[in-house]
Amino acid sequence: MIANKEGITQEELVINLGPQHPSTHGVFRMVLECRGESIVGVTPHMGYLHRGFEKLAERRTAVQYQPYPDRWDYLAAMFDEMAYIGAAEALLGIEAPPRAEWLRGIVMELNRLSSHLLWLGTFLLDVGALSPFLYTFREREMILDLLMELTGARLTYSYLRFGGLAHDAEDIWLKKVRAGIPYFRSRVREYRQLIDDNEIFRKRVQNIGVIDQDTAIRYGLTGPMLRASGPAWDLRRHRPYGVYRQIETPVVTRDKGDTWSRYQVRMDEMDVSLDLLDIFLEGIEPGAVNAKVPKNIKFPEADTYFAVEGPRGELGVYLAGDGTAHAKRMKIRPPSLFNLQVLSQLLVGHMVSDAVVILGSVDIVLGEVDR
Amino acid sequence: MNKEVVLAEKLVESAQKCVAEGYTFPVVHTAVDHKDSLELIYIFRDVRDMDRGERVLSVQLDPDHPVVDSLTPLIPGLVFQEREVYDLFGVVYEGHPDLRRLLLPEGFVGHPLRKDYTKTQGDVVQ
Amino acid sequence: MNNLIIATVVGMILPGIAAFLLWYERRLLARLQVRMGPNRVGPQGLWQSLADIIKLLSKSDTVPKDSNPWLFKLAPIMAFLPVFMAFAALPQLDPRLNIGLLYLVAILSLSALSFLAAGMGSHSKYALLGGFRATAQMVSYEIPLSLALLGPAMAAGSLNLNVIASWQQHHLPYILTQPLGAIGFFIAAMAEAHRPPFDLAEAESELVAGYHVEYSGVRFALFVVSEYAHLLLLCWLVAVMYLGGGAPWLVALEIMTMVSIVIWLRATMPRIRADQLMALGWKVLIPLTSLNLLWTWVWNL
Numbered sequence: 142m143i144a145n146k147e148g149i150t151q152e153e154l155v156i157n158l159g160p161q162h163p164s165t166h167g168v169f170r171m172v173l174e175c176r177g178e179s180i181v182g183v184t185p186h187m188g189y190l191h192r193g194f195e196k197l198a199e200r201r202t203a204v205q206y207q208p209y210p211d212r213w214d215y216l217a218a219m220f221d222e223m224a225y226i227g228a229a230e231a232l233l234g235i236e237a238p239p240r241a242e243w244l245r246g247i248v249m250e251l252n253r254l255s256s257h258l259l260w261l262g263t264f265l266l267d268v269g270a271l272s273p274f275l276y277t278f279r280e281r282e283m284i285l286d287l288l289m290e291l292t293g294a295r296l297t298y299s300y301l302r303f304g305g306l307a308h309d310a311e312d313i314w315l316k317k318v319r320a321g322i323p324y325f326r327s328r329v330r331e332y333r334q335l336i337d338d339n340e341i342f343r344k345r346v347q348n349i350g351v352i353d354q355d356t357a358i359r360y361g362l363t364g365p366m367l368r369a370s371g372p373a374w375d376l377r378r379h380r381p382y383g384v385y386r387q388i389e390t391p392v393v394t395r396d397k398g399d400t401w402s403r404y405q406v407r408m409d410e411m412d413v414s415l416d417l418l419d420i421f422l423e424g425i426e427p428g429a430v431n432a433k434v435p436k437n438i439k440f441p442e443a444d445t446y447f448a449v450e451g452p453r454g455e456l457g458v459y460l461a462g463d464g465t466a467h468a469k470r471m472k473i474r475p476p477s478l479f480n481l482q483v484l485s486q487l488l489v490g491h492m493v494s495d496a497v498v499i500l501g502s503v504d505i506v507l508g509e510v511d512r
Numbered sequence: 513m514n515k516e517v518v519l520a521e522k523l524v525e526s527a528q529k530c531v532a533e534g535y536t537f538p539v540v541h542t543a544v545d546h547k548d549s550l551e552l553i554y555i556f557r558d559v560r561d562m563d564r565g566e567r568v569l570s571v572q573l574d575p576d577h578p579v580v581d582s583l584t585p586l587i588p589g590l591v592f593q594e595r596e597v598y599d600l601f602g603v604v605y606e607g608h609p610d611l612r613r614l615l616l617p618e619g620f621v622g623h624p625l626r627k628d629y630t631k632t633q634g635d636v637v638q
Numbered sequence: 639m640n641n642l643i644i645a646t647v648v649g650m651i652l653p654g655i656a657a658f659l660l661w662y663e664r665r666l667l668a669r670l671q672v673r674m675g676p677n678r679v680g681p682q683g684l685w686q687s688l689a690d691i692i693k694l695l696s697k698s699d700t701v702p703k704d705s706n707p708w709l710f711k712l713a714p715i716m717a718f719l720p721v722f723m724a725f726a727a728l729p730q731l732d733p734r735l736n737i738g739l740l741y742l743v744a745i746l747s748l749s750a751l752s753f754l755a756a757g758m759g760s761h762s763k764y765a766l767l768g769g770f771r772a773t774a775q776m777v778s779y780e781i782p783l784s785l786a787l788l789g790p791a792m793a794a795g796s797l798n799l800n801v802i803a804s805w806q807q808h809h810l811p812y813i814l815t816q817p818l819g820a821i822g823f824f825i826a827a828m829a830e831a832h833r834p835p836f837d838l839a840e841a842e843s844e845l846v847a848g849y850h851v852e853y854s855g856v857r858f859a860l861f862v863v864s865e866y867a868h869l870l871l872l873c874w875l876v877a878v879m880y881l882g883g884g885a886p887w888l889v890a891l892e893i894m895t896m897v898s899i900v901i902w903l904r905a906t907m908p909r910i911r912a913d914q915l916m917a918l919g920w921k922v923l924i925p926l927t928s929l930n931l932l933w934t935w936v937w938n939l
Contacts, residue, residue, distance in 0.1 A: 154766075154767075155763075156764075157763075162846065163846060164843045164844065178912055187614065187615065188613075188614060188615035188616060188617070191615040191616065195600070195625060196624055196625055199625075265908065266843055268908040269835065269837075269838075269841060269843060269908040269909020270906075270907065270908035271671065271905070272670060272905045275672060275673060276671075276672065339906075339908065341907055341908050341909075341910050341914075342908045344910075344911070344914055345908060345909075345910075345911060358536050358537050359537075359587060359588055359589055360588055361537060361538040361539070361587075361589030361590075367559070372559050372560065374559045374562070378562075443513075444513055444553075445513060446539070446540065446555060446568075455539070457539065457540055459540055459553065459555075461544050469544065470542070470543075470544040470545070470625075472540065472542035474540040478592055479538075479589060479592070481592070482588070482589060482591055482592050492911060492913065493767065493844055494838065494909075494911045494912060495911070496844075497843055497844050511615055512615070
């Protein structure tokens with residue numbers, strides 16, 4: 142640190158952020174090269190949470206693999222289940238009955254809400270405000286309680302099954318969800334009142350980490366990251382699956398592509414999720430929740446790609462079978478990993494404080510990045 | 513899936529055609545080990561035109577010498593995907609700006625998603 | 639001799655008040671954040687900070703490898719001493735100090751050195767960045783702080799804090815006659831004490847803990863106690879200089895009100911960025927406090 146008089150040299154300050162840094166949201170690691178406080182180079186490192194889920198899909202049978210997708214993106218496990226089950230159903234040619242599709246829609250939107258709430262809290266923690274973190278956790282806890290009542294687990298639900306669901310939802314549960322929606326809506330409004338017009342917050346996020354439309358598309362960004370830059374691409378709308386085929390999902394976009402836009406897109410998406418929940422709870426019809434599924438599930442010799450719009454973006458599964466109960470190859474398309482690709486470009490020229498904010502606005506989940 | 517089977521030498525050319533037609537969005541890139549061959553799958557999409565479907569390119573490689581031209585200079589969104597396939601399958605992408613392992617530690621031996629991979633093979637050599 | 643006894647007594651009571659403020663902040667912050675806060679040790683958890691300090695005292699004394707031991711060990715004491723020395727200027731403790739304000743400003747700027755020493759001595763890049771940020775912050779906010787303090791001194795015609803405080807007994811308090819100076823002083827004082835939203839020197843989401851990232855045990859306790867003593871000092875100064883002081887219970891009430899406002903701001907505000915902090919200091923606060931000085935001059939013509 143303290144140079145002697147003769148050999149004073151100048152070099153970049155290399156700061157190692159992570160894997161045990163409080164703001165890397167898990168075990169992400171990036172090496173920042175800084176000149177003073179300005180960043181001139183970024184090297185992301187990942188893989189600290191690699192658990193080999195793609196290899197496991199080749200070693201487990203299709204049914205045995207069912208609980209694993211919950212562990213990819215542990216903050217929005219319903220979407221992982223939907224991606225895996227959906228891909229398998231497409232490959233096997235099974236269709237889930239309507240009530241199952243409605244319920245899948247409900248649990249997914251609830252899960253999206255809880256994931257966005259967690260993002261909001263941790264993002265503001267990155268910006269430096271502690272209180273919203275505790276407020277959003279209060280609401281998130283209520284959603285987790287609802288999901289726990291339905292599925293028996295807080296995070297790793299294992300609720301979706303081939304051709305349907307593990308079990309039906311009771312009417313009283315649906316009533317509870319319906320009763321919760323106005324409350325959540327008022328809370329989301331409260332957060333916007335609390336956060337939106339805060340001068341310091343605006344100064345910290347506006348014009349920070351700008352991605353233009355072309356870069357966003359070429360880097361394969363999806364979800365709020367893409368929509369904040371302009372393109373109105375939402376799989377729920379443009380490649381509808383399940384219950385989304387019956388409704389027209391509104392797509393939230395902004396066009397500046399900065400951190401502020403990403404914040405706004407996610408906040409608006411929470412409102413959209415609540416609107417969708419209203420529609421789903423109106424539309425849900427009685428009936429069976431399980432289709433007829435062969436006893437021994439064997440993937441045919443074919444391949445398919447199935448994607449759902451998760452809270453972080455396009456969560457896809459490429460599934461190839463070879464006539465056995467095991468998958469020949471299963472590839473997960475994790476939205477966070479694609480969204481991270483643009484990080485090293487985003488950070489250069491900003492300050493160390495901004496690095497944390499921008500990383501927070503990307504909304505990564507390391508379970509999904511590293512798989 | 514409707515795949516366009518492309519020769520490894522013609523891959524860059526086909527990808528350029530895709531990009532020129534507006535399929536600039538990289539959906540996913542992966543490899544499948546068929547034991548006698550290694551298949552690379554590229555899925556592209558046109559995000560600006562919602563009604564056009566995805567385009568799937570498929571390339572067959574020799575599993576003993578899996579070498580292919582990198583598409584990263586053309587579509588930067590493939591940078592981590594190609595690193596991942598290199599990491600897990602051992603496919604070498606020529607022209608990739610930064611071909612290092614993505615998920616496994618540096619010094620790891622073997623490519624675990626290959627069908628002939630055995631557990632004893634994988635170990636970190638310092 | 640008499641003074642020595644007073645100094646000793648004050649020196650022993652102040653850490654106690656700092657510990658009380660620590661408890662008060664944790665408790666109030668918790669209530670603002672819909673949680674309980676410490677409520678187990680003693681009535682309403684009042685002895686929590688005492689228990690924390692005892693715990694910290696019993697910790698082993700660690701000095702990181704490759705650190706500069708001199709700087710590293712000196713830094714907490716350098717942070718601790720100036721803050722405690724500054725209390726001597728307060729009218730409730732020494733009403734006769736004629737150069738009160740001058741002494742205060744001079745002594746307070748010394749603590750900037752401690753953050754630099756801690757940052758340089760810790761052999762950690764996070765600490766280094768935190769130390770640089772803290773020093774830059776203190777150096778730039780020293781100026782609006784002094785400029786703001788000059789206003790009341792000019793109006794009262796004395797550098798003695800007691801004279802300034804008692805001047806307000808038969809005039810309006812300065813917060814009404816010099817609102818710009820009061821606001822400027824409050825913001826600059828928050829920045830001086832590294833209170834959120836100006837806590838970027840110890841930003842836990844960026845620099846983990848900033849300049850005191852490598853400290854543990856007694857040395858860490860010294861940093862914490864000096865931080866809360868600093869908070870107490872600045873709230874006390876606001877009470878004396880701008881709210882008019884008065885009877886001891888009134889001063890205590892004013893101090894607690896200011897402390898509550900500071901904690902409330904902590905619960906509401908995100909952290910400001912380093913360059914924005916500098917911009918605020920040089921482009922907003924210095925003109926604001928200079929304007930206040932001009933205004934005071936016109937007022938007293």
